[in-house]
Amino acid sequence: MDQMTKEAIRYLGYGKHAVDEKTLALISDSFRNLEDAADKRSIYRIFDFQQIADDRLKIGETEVQSKSLGRNLRGCSGIVLFGATLGTAVDRLITRTSLTDMAAAVVLQACAAAVLEEYCDECQAEIGRILGQEGLYLRPRFSPGYGDFDICFQEPLMRMLDCAKTIGLTMTDSYMMTPTKSVTAVIGASKTKENCHTKGCEVCDKKDCIYRRNVPVT
């Protein structure tokens, strides 16, 4: 089973349980439909970074107060701001499917999340390769809304990336991203390689989450 399918299954809340064949069939249908609908686009820009205190940071001209982001970025010399989206057609496909088959819609939703994550990983690998030539190493990406990194930083981050114009990614008054299958993130770049980084879902303090990766079997 490929990684994306595994991720989709995790998002659907199966944990370590076996997945029935009908759901697996829906998953492969969803990935096929998403291949047509998804219009993947991404943008990144590099900014200066200053760590003023453990929980006070400066990215370009923007000051951020966040302990968890401070921890993630400690020792970095530069910052990559990153945005990615699957486009509006995926939202339309999910809305449309919700009207005709809710089970398919739920699976589609999970698969779209998996496609987006994989796309972000690919983009990040590419950025890492480019910055690697300058001797820089990337940290795991960190998005507004993770830990105590306030969701409101979505606004300056998206403005600094100009991502409405560049990739069609916008935000509602409630800081929700539209198209909904989108990501913005801060990626630290440092001169020293650090291993053993926890990343993604494992960073979160909610240890009993049913969607958690590598959850112990209960």
Place this chain on the structure above:
Amino acid sequence: MILDRLGKELLFFDGGMGTLLQAEGLKPGELPETWNMTHPETVIEIHRKYIEAGSDIVLANTFGANALKFHDKSCSLKDIVTVAVGHVKEAARRAETNGRRIYTALDIGPTGKLLKPMGDLDFEEAYQAFREVVKYGEEAGADLIHIETMSDTYELKAAVLAAKENTDLPVFVTTIFDERGKLLTGADVPAVTALLEGLRVDAMGINCGLGPRQMLPILEEILKYSSLPIIVKPNAGLPKQVDGETVYDVSPEEFAFVMQEIVRKGAAVIGGCCGTTPEHIHAMIKLCRGIKIKPLEPKEWTMVSSYGQAVCLGEGSKIIGERINPTGKKKFKQALKEHDLDYILREGITQQDKGAHILDVNVGLPDIDETAMMREVVTELQSVTNLPLQIDTVDVNAMEAALRIYNGKAMVNSVSGKQESMDAVFPLLQKYGGVVIGLTLDEKGIPETADGRVKIAEQIIAEAAKYGIQKKDIVIDVLCMTISSEPDGARVTLEALKRVREELGVHTVLGVSNISFGLPSRPVINAAFYTMAMQNGLSAGIINPSSEEMMKSYYAFHALMNLDQNCEHYIAQYAGAAPAAPSATGAAGSQMQLDTAIEKGLKEDAHRITMELAKTKAPLDIINEYLIPALDHVGKGFETGTVFLPQLLMSAEAAKAAFSVLKDILAASGSEVEKKEKVVLATVKGDIHDIGKNIVKVLLENYSFEVVDLGKDVPPELIVETVLKENIRLVGLSALMTTTVVSMEETIRQLKKQAPDCKVMVGGAVLNQEYADMIGADFYGKDAMQSVYYAQKLLQGK
């Protein structure tokens, strides 16, 4: 006037502004428009350089100056716009122009927000934001409005309407295409062209996103479809990141070289966008100035469009799906009365899946507010289908409302040869664009002869011309009369059809199925007549794409007439078509019980077995003996962690299929279907994620609740109003994020105040019991089944 020169001689725009300001110290994320106030000399100096480089049209530094994007406490929007326009004029005074006339363009860029239904910005709100700016711009003395860098046709429409309705200035429009020739929101070149020509802008084209070379193929595509003067304003190449800076690396010489080719291909106005400098513009003008531009060539496409694609009539025959229409449809009427939008949207989706190219939309019923319903259905349909819509109404207000908010260039059904009809409909077409169906009837009725009908068609075309509506935007419906009362009806119609197409050179449509009214086995006649009509030049048939007979005619005709390359569509449709076999599971287990089918989530089997069972069992017995136990079993499994969400929902869908069979049987037998308790569901204001709410909805409906689904982004007031009006005892609210739980709390506060007896259950990703208690909810549903159990306990005493 610039319009006297446009399209006759080559005109030159200026180049990039933002990139030059950045070089002077503008920070990423900082609003460039503030520099009009803080660094006036820098801005004027840039304008001056462009003017001296030879630019005829100079953009005021107002790209992001709109109320939605520009929030700066230190100065008003009006001041910014006025000062910015003034800077161009000042630069023109200072520059060496040798008497050249310089035109100041008010620059309008996007708001940075996505419009509803995909985002949260209301169309009229976007319109108001643009309206404010264009009025300030005209007052400040701008000579034209340049709407640019647009990547969403809907926002573009709001901006163009605002400019056209509130100023007398010429409107130039450019959009940002990618290398595949698409806007960020998916529109292709024909779709954008159809929209802009319909709105009657003065010039259209492409800017930003690409370098000059990459724009060449897009330009060719625009030239194929557009009859307007074309603007081309490339970036100085594709942006690259070097040492943390965005750089554009096409040199002035190279830029100028490619721009020559762009002019030779057919551009009428050229300039530059990001990364271009006065040097680029100078080099460009030096090389291009002497080139004679190509004369404008009118194109004859009859195009309608949606947000994503255009449909051109004339290549084969197109299918206009007729099913979104209450006439003669009991269920559809009921859906309209009960405001069951999902039902209506599903009719649209089904027709698209069956092969429709355009969807007719008729929601007229005597006792509903047709204008409001039309607006809502048109908007919502555009969130689930990319097919162009055909606005079908006799109510002029509903027609205007729909044309205004429609994202694209619509088909309009219809205008007739009656003077009154033409007086009402043509002004709307003139303003919003569209392709209108002209019915060949007038004050004296429908002529009996083909001659008479052709004559009325001519009159319609002539009257339309007075409004500047071209022949290509009219399609004629020569009308068909049933042969049961008019024995010669089909022959007259076919003759008229052929003559309208050949003599008048316009496209044609027909509501095909009228031909068989009053006869038995109508599909037999309809399908044969449909083929004959296509053979006689029918550009689009208004038919039911779910009718197999009609679709057989359609595919066969296109295969026979070499309109279906290699019979590709025909083969895809009919290869391997065998008599419908029972489904695999059905064949193996003809003994399968209904409860098993539901537990396994087998929709088709559940449907089939229920049909079988209903021959010998009463519907209510089937529900009690099979459906409810199966649903309970699955529900329990979900609770204990042996059944997961997709399976739960597959079972729900299977049960729904079974219920629908039984509902039809009960309705047909005239027995009263059990009165269901209503539950209101809504995703709260500010929140646009509705999948959780939709899951709860499907399950509640299975457990015999009637769900009043208010949708997403629902204001508290509407929820309260619905609760009071419908006497609701339970409301379910959904919110995804901490930022929207605030409006959940507010909704609960208002509900508790005005409908204290109504209980509120809440759910959503960020909620937990503690949070739910804090905002005053009566119940927190940690998953969808919990909400069902709570509703049962509360309302059904279970």
